Amino acid sequence: MSTTRFSTLDWAKVDLRQVPNIVVPPPGPRSKATHERCTKYFKGLSSQVKLFPVCFESGKGCLLVDADGNQYIDFSSGIYVTTLGHCHPKVSEAIAKYANKLMNAHDFTTPIKTLLVEKLAEVLPGDLTGFQFYDAGTAAVEAGLRVMRAASGKNEMISCYYDFHGKTYNAVSLAHVRSQVYGRVRAPGSHMVPRPDRYRPLWCTEDGIIDTDRYIAFYDEYIDKATVGDVAGFVLEPIQGWGGSIMPPDDFFPKLRKYCDERGLLLMADEVLTGWGRTGKWLCLEHWDVVPDVVSIGKGFGNGFPVTCVAVREPHQESFEKISASSSYGGNPMACAAALASTEVIQEENLLEYCHILGSHCLKILNQMKERHPIIGDVRCKGALMGIELVKDRKTKEPFPEAGEFVYQHAFGNGLAWIPAGHILRMSPPIVMDLDTAAKGLEIIEEAIAAAEKSLG
Numbered sequence: 001m002s003t004t005r006f007s008t009l010d011w012a013k014v015d016l017r018q019v020p021n022i023v024v025p026p027p028g029p030r031s032k033a034t035h036e037r038c039t040k041y042f043k044g045l046s047s048q049v050k051l052f053p054v055c056f057e058s059g060k061g062c063l064l065v066d067a068d069g070n071q072y073i074d075f076s077s078g079i080y081v082t083t084l085g086h087c088h089p090k091v092s093e094a095i096a097k098y099a100n101k102l103m104n105a106h107d108f109t110t111p112i113k114t115l116l117v118e119k120l121a122e123v124l125p126g127d128l129t130g131f132q133f134y135d136a137g138t139a140a141v142e143a144g145l146r147v148m149r150a151a152s153g154k155n156e157m158i159s160c161y162y163d164f165h166g167k168t169y170n171a172v173s174l175a176h177v178r179s180q181v182y183g184r185v186r187a188p189g190s191h192m193v194p195r196p197d198r199y200r201p202l203w204c205t206e207d208g209i210i211d212t213d214r215y216i217a218f219y220d221e222y223i224d225k226a227t228v229g230d231v232a233g234f235v236l237e238p239i240q241g242w243g244g245s246i247m248p249p250d251d252f253f254p255k256l257r258k259y260c261d262e263r264g265l266l267l268m269a270d271e272v273l274t275g276w277g278r279t280g281k282w283l284c285l286e287h288w289d290v291v292p293d294v295v296s297i298g299k300g301f302g303n304g305f306p307v308t309c310v311a312v313r314e315p316h317q318e319s320f321e322k323i324s325a326s327s328s329y330g331g332n333p334m335a336c337a338a339a340l341a342s343t344e345v346i347q348e349e350n351l352l353e354y355c356h357i358l359g360s361h362c363l364k365i366l367n368q369m370k371e372r373h374p375i376i377g378d379v380r381c382k383g384a385l386m387g388i389e390l391v392k393d394r395k396t397k398e399p400f401p402e403a404g405e406f407v408y409q410h411a412f413g414n415g416l417a418w419i420p421a422g423h424i425l426r427m428s429p430p431i432v433m434d435l436d437t438a439a440k441g442l443e444i445i446e447e448a449i450a451a452a453e454k455s456l457g
C-alpha cells in the first residue's frame with residue numbers, strides 16, 4: 001500500500017460535501033448591483049464574465065463564494081491560476097511576510113530570490129538553469145522570444161494553429177486570435193503551421209493513425225518555401241489550453257525536438273498554462289521526456305500572485321545579457337516568496353503525483369459521459385487540464401457552440417465556476433481537489449449537457 005501523503009485540504013476548513021450551495025438563483029441581487037456599479041467604469045470583460053456576470057467575494061481551497069452567499073465548486077482556478085486552491089496558508093503567509101519586509105528592490109539580489117532560483121534549478125529538467133522573472137505570462141513569452149532571437153541571431157518564429165501565447169504584439173502574432181484590436185497584420189516574421197490534433201487530424205497514415213512525420217515533413221517544406229530563411233525556432237504550447245485542451249499525439253514533441261536539433265532550430269515551450277503541476281509535472285513536456293531550449297512559466301507559478309518566469313538552457317543563457325532582461329516588478333520579494341512557497345507546497349503535499357490520480361479519475365468519468373451523450377465528440381484530460389468537445393454530429397464533427405454556451409451557463413447556475421470556450425468546455429480545477437468533489441463537478445456538467453441535448457436537440 002502506498003504511504004505517500006497527499007494534501008487533505010484540511011487547511012481550507014471547508015466541507016466540500018455541502019458545496020455547491022445555491023441559496024439565491026445567481027447572479028443574485030447583490031451580485032447584480034455590484035456588477036452594475038463596477039462595470040460603469042471597468043471595461044472589456046472576458047466572455048467568462050459576460051456569460052455569467054456574478055460578483056465573487058471570497059475563496060478558500062476549492063470553494064468560491066459570491067456576493068449573495070452562493071457557494072460554488074471551483075473548476076477554473078481563476079483562469080488556470082490558483083492551482084493549489086484559493087489562499088493556501090503557506091503561500092498567503094509568504095506574500096504577507098514580504099509585504100511587510102521588502103516589497104521591491106528592482107533586480108538586486110535578495111535572499112528570497114536566491115532560494116527561488118536554487119529551487120528552480122533543482123526541480124526543472126536538464127540544464128534549464130538560467131532564469132529571469134516577470135509579472136505576466138505574456139511578458140515572459142516576449143522575453144523568451146527575445147532570448148530565442150538573441151541566441152540564434154535569427155528573427156522568424158513558427159507557432160501553430162490554435163496556439164495562444166498572450167496579448168502583447170509579438171505573442172499575439174503567434175496566436176490564433178482574430179481581432180482588429182491586435183492590428184490587422186502579424187508582427188513580421190511570425191508564422192503559423194498546423195499541428196497534430198488527435199480529434200481533428202489533417203494527415204493520417206493508411207491505418208488511420210495520425211501521421212506526425214507528415215507534419216514534420218510539412219514544417220521542413222514550409223521553412224524552405226514560405227519563410228525568408230531566417231527562422232529562430234518553434235514556439236508552442238505543449239497542450240493548447242485556449243484552443244480547447246487539445247493534446248498532441250505522444251510522438252509529436254519527441255519528433256519535433258529531434259527535427260529542431262537536426263535543422264539547427266530552437267524549441268520554446270510556452271508552459272504558462274500547462275506548467276507548475278497543472279498536468280502532474282513541473283513542465284508538461286516532461287510527459288514526453290523533452291527539454292525545450294526556452295520555457296515560459298506563469299499562472300500557477302505563484303498560485304495567484306502575479307509572478308512568471310523564463311527559464312533557459314545552459315548554452316543559451318548568455319543571451320539574457322543581450323536582451324535587457326530585467327523589469328520593474330520581475331523577481332520582487334513578494335513574487336519570489338509566492339513562487340517559492342507554491343513550489344514547496346507542490347513538493348511537500350506530493351501534488352504532482354496526486355494530480356495524476358485526479359486526472360485518471362476524471363478521465364474515466366469523462367469517457368463514461370461520452371458514452372451517454374451523442375453531442376460529446378471528444379473528451380481529453382491530462383492531470384487537471386480537461387476538455388469536452390461538443391459537436392452537432394459525431395460523424396461530421398461540426399462544432400456546437402450554442403450547446404457550449406448553454407452548458408456553461410446552466411452548470412454555473414448550478415454551482416460550478418468554470419471557463420467557457422465556444423464548443424469546447426474547458427475545466428481546470430485546483431490540483432488539490434478531492435476525487436468526490438471532482439466527480440460532483442463533472443456530474444453538474446453532465447446534467448447541463450443532458451439539458452442542452454433536450455432543449456437544443
Ligand SMILES: Cc1ncc(COP(=O)(O)O)c(C=O)c1O
Nearest residue numbers: 136137138164165166270272273
Ligand atoms: C499559453 C499561454 N501563454 C501566455 C499567456 C498569457 O498570460 P497572461 O495572461 O498572464 O499575460 C496565456 C494566458 O492565458 C497562456 O494561456
